[in-house]
Amino acid sequence: MKVLFLGGAGMIGSAAAAEAVTRGMDVTVVTRSEPARPVAPGVRALRADVKDPDQLRSVLGREEFDAVVNWVGFTPDDLRGHPEFFTGSAGQYVFISTCSVFGRPVPQLPVTESSPRRQPVFGYPRDKVACEVFLEEAYRAADLPLTIVRPSHVYDRTVIPILSGWTAIERMRTGRPVVVHGDGTSLWSLMHSRDFANAFVPLLGNDHAVGESVNVVSGDILTWDQIHLALAAAAGVRNPVLRHRSSESIAVELPNWGDVLEHDFRHSMLFDTSKLRSLVPGFAPAVSFAEGAREVLAHYDADPARRVVNHDLDRAFDRLLE
Known part of the structure; x- marks a missing residue:
């Protein structure tokens, strides 16, 4: 199984890459500069600005992947061109969002994937909401094989x-x-990065996760x-x-x-973890x-x-x- 990480050389991305290699996946990581953390043995490391589709074309060519994971999309501008580039060349496009997108105070607990998303003030989750909306439209209108993953505090x-x-x-x-x-x-x-990786990696290439958002929490x-x-x-x-x-x-x-x-x-x-446990049977922190x-x-x-x-x-x- 071929997996492409756009970014993903930070704390949770590097843990996920190491777990993916352990599970026998062929992992490529694309970063703009030297990764802050050493890439796991067996990971192919490429250099390009992942927010620039032209640079991605120059390093990836026509290569196809079973799953592409975007770890570094923080505003819709960071995602321009991705639906066009990856629709048809990726079996799944996974966007790493955040559980901070859910409006506070939450109207009903526990939080589920369908809890209201709302953040008009706090910049980081406000922009992640905008990214989700942008990609959801590409899923509905252009068949982008989207999965949204929302970590909490890792x-x-x-x-x-x-x-x-x-x-x-x-x-x-x-x-x-x-x-x-x-x-x-x-x-x-709180969730340890090892637990996050064990919950997250089985979502890659999982057809049941396409079209879904998943809160990956402990x-x-x-x-x-x-x-x-x-x-x-x-x-x-x-x-x-x-x-x-x-x-x-x-x-x-x-x-x-x-x-x-x-x-x-x-x-x-x-957080309600029913969807995560249904997609990754047997997962427990x-x-x-x-x-x-x-x-x-x-x-x-x-x-x-x-x-x-x-x-x-x-x-x-x-x-x-x-």
Whole structure:
């Protein structure tokens, strides 16, 4: 089975490529520059701007693929020419979107693939909604064999999955309070990149997924306090001090956090995984967040250069706690 990744040399793309090779797929990755992460052994790496169909033609020629995955479509302009180029030369065109496209607050939980998509303010999910609409029209009008995949919050050992990153870990280890938005009880879903890859790769070349959107989420539900406490335990901190502040007050001190808190993290998110499990029978997440958190801390503790404190953030936390 031949698979083409447009982009996909980042965290989740590289995990998916490695899993696809393990399953015996012939994987080609096209990136504009040297990938940020090493490509898996056995992956063919090509250079081109994937947003430019002329450059794609120059490196791919008339080659056909069973599945094409676009990891780097962020606005409809990034997708211009793709329906024409890949309709007829790809058995499936998979667009990587995001579960952030669902309007907050969600009118009904759990979130399903048919939950309302709406985001008039927050730029990243707003543009992903526009991409989905653009490609859906190509599916309806021009027979693009489209599958939309929506990850939620994916992490691996290199990612501390909270906005405050290593600064929060350092504060915990030195006995200082860490700010958590709201009252820490809103519900969230995290997924390890290995689990994402195990759920995602079987969708490639899956005829039942064409014409569908699929939320690829773990179903593992945690509160934001639990997320912080799991990271603290992995860092060897038994009794971390968590202090709660409203999203609005945090945004006053940290304006760049405003949109993501207001339109994403502050809302409880529960996902129905029925469609994913019907398309990938037997899938179940294998990496608990407790295990994932230990991987994260081991990675950061292995190299002092990775343990960087954001001093502006550190001071902003102190002001919020005064």
